[in-house]
Amino acid sequence: MLDTILDLTLVIDIGKSHAKLLLVDDFGAVLEQHGRKNAPVGTALGYSALDIGGLTDWICSTLAASALTPRCARAIASTHGAAFVGITADSLAWPPMDYEFDSYADQTSALHHAYQRQRDGFDVTLSPDLPVGLNAARQLYWLQHSHPDAWARTETLLPYPQYWAWWLSGVAASEVSSLGCHTQLWSPDRQDFSTLAKAQGWADKFAPLAPAWQVLGCVRPALAEALGLPLSCQVLVGVHDSNACLARYLSSTAELTVVSSGTWTVLMAPDAPTASLDAQHDMLCNVNVRGQATPTARFMGGREFAALLDGAPADLGTLEDAENLLRSHTTALPSFAPQGGPFMHRTGEVWRAGQAVALPTLAPAERSALAALYCAQVTAWLVQQLRPSATAGSTVVVEGPLAHNRLFLGLLQALLPGHTCYASIDAMEGTARGAWMLGRWSQPTVSQHLLAAPAYRLDGLREYHTQWLESCLAGPTVAA
Incomplete structure (x- = not known):
């Protein structure tokens, strides 16, 4: 039997309102595309969260059903910004937060005033103070102080595209396009974490930086078998x-x-x-x-x-x-x-x-x-x-x-x-x-x-x- 030609790139493209899976050949032609609506879900912790569970089920069922999945040579995720994920060694530490949850920036709360006192100014982060959780640092600050037990489970922090890279490969990395996306976590001029991110201990929790185009490794064998992906399918770091x-x-x-x-x-x-x-x-x-x-x-x-x-x-x-x-x-x-x-x-x-x-x-x-x-x-x-x-x-x-x-x-x-x-x-x-x-x-x-x-x-x-x-x-x- 002839060997399967590995000529496709799996693109996982997750926007705020819609998610897509695309199988693209080496000439840039889309051979297959799938989509679903994307919306936040409720959580036991009382905040709205990214629908990672629903997206995971959809990705798995879609790839398992596609005759083109065995041709994937590489996979890369692109997602919306203002989204970060905390993980343990092998699972989520807490449901990843939806930036439109309206309690992050409750201006009557003591947490809001504490955050405002401690965050870096615009001259450092080049990020304005934005509504709700559009400054991702505010999300992390809110969770750390509102749900300390959930926060204590956090071993590693990942930007959202790199969560999917970790899910696929088991290798954790961070990448600057998500870290620098109006987060107040990053100083663009210094090309380093903000003073706030360092003072709160978040900088030490983020996975090591890697370029968006770098190969992290191959798809985890058990996942490759379940989805029909080749064991040699390479997982890239991913991008905002x-x-x-x-x-x-x-x-x-x-x-x-x-x-x-x-x-x-x-x-x-x-x-x-x-x-x-x-x-x-x-x-x-x-x-x-x-x-x-x-x-x-x-x-x-x-x-x-x-x-x-x-x-x-x-x-x-x-x-x-x-x-x-x-x-x-x-x-x-x-x-x-x-x-x-x-x-x-x-x-x-x-x-x-x-x-x-x-x-x-x-x-x-x-x-x-x-x-x-x-x-x-x-x-x-x-x-x-x-x-x-x-x-x-x-x-x-x-x-x-x-x-x-x-x-x-x-x-x-x-x-x-x-x-x-x-x-x-x-x-x-x-x-x-x-x-x-x-x-x-x-x-x-x-x-x-x-x-x-x-x-x-x-x-x-x-x-x-x-x-x-x-x-x-x-x-x-x-x-x-």
Whole structure:
């Protein structure tokens, strides 16, 4: 019998709202893809947690049923940020915490005030103070002091992508793209743990650092047998999802901003000045897979887009609908999601001709166009904040769902006349593609599959956007 050809990479891509398994060949083609919704679960400790149990069952059953599993030469995980896992020698020490649990940042609690006194400032971590558990250090502090028995079981701390690498291989490692993702655990300039992480003893508990592309070892034999994976299947360290998306562009010499869209819309500007970062507008430094500080801005674009759609199809709006919004002075003022973003302290409002209106009173096509226009406006402003001195040759690349929304792309280009905007038209989303590329980090970069954004011209857009921005910056009660 002929030996099975090992030519596939297993990509485990776990986002906040959806999880995917992809089996990708050596040419970058997706031969098989599976998905499931992802949501937090309750725990006996009284907090919401990541659904590791449900995801594990799904991964196991999916791989065991696939005829392609025996062809996997390597496996790599890419996950959302603000997620860390504590383990014992062979199991979870406690249910891993969901960053949207709302008690982490209860500002009336003694724990909140104690954390605020002890955490490092923005000048050290380049991470602003964020809502709920978006600063992962706050999660660890809360658990350590609220559930000391659970904390006492912790032998090793792992970022979420590296939990899956440990589950597969039995080898524990940490990686900088998750440690440096607005955690207040890491100092990007020093490339070391923050003072808080060291003082609390967390730094000593984290598994040793390793590059995202490093091979940790092979899949544990018992697990390989149960899932049908080859015993020789190599497990890579893994990566934070937005940084996986960015990794494929790190060799670019252009003045580049990458817009990675999904539940979060994350803008990353390699080599942009850190001096332009404004913590009050949720700007921060991520750390890329090479360990380099990467100026970043973001907002919860996927949720805000969905809120403004209010059930309308995402691609229903047209250029004519957008022009009608401008003529009728219909505008959406932020924010339609409470977790983060440049205008996180505002409550979302829709105005028409100086009067507040309810979303259901707008036609579906209007809501679709308004969602695209709003997200394009926030994105454009953040691009300009990250690169205030951008040259005429600056490039913006949009990845993820927004890359498939023609109206959003055209409006973004119209709002950024000094930039050239592109959409990634890769059949595989940027986070998964970046993870796949990390499995061949030393090999030549594949083509980026970029399409230029449409060149829209909208009369009155500049004035409309100026008034919108003035209202956003003035305060939550100012009408458009």
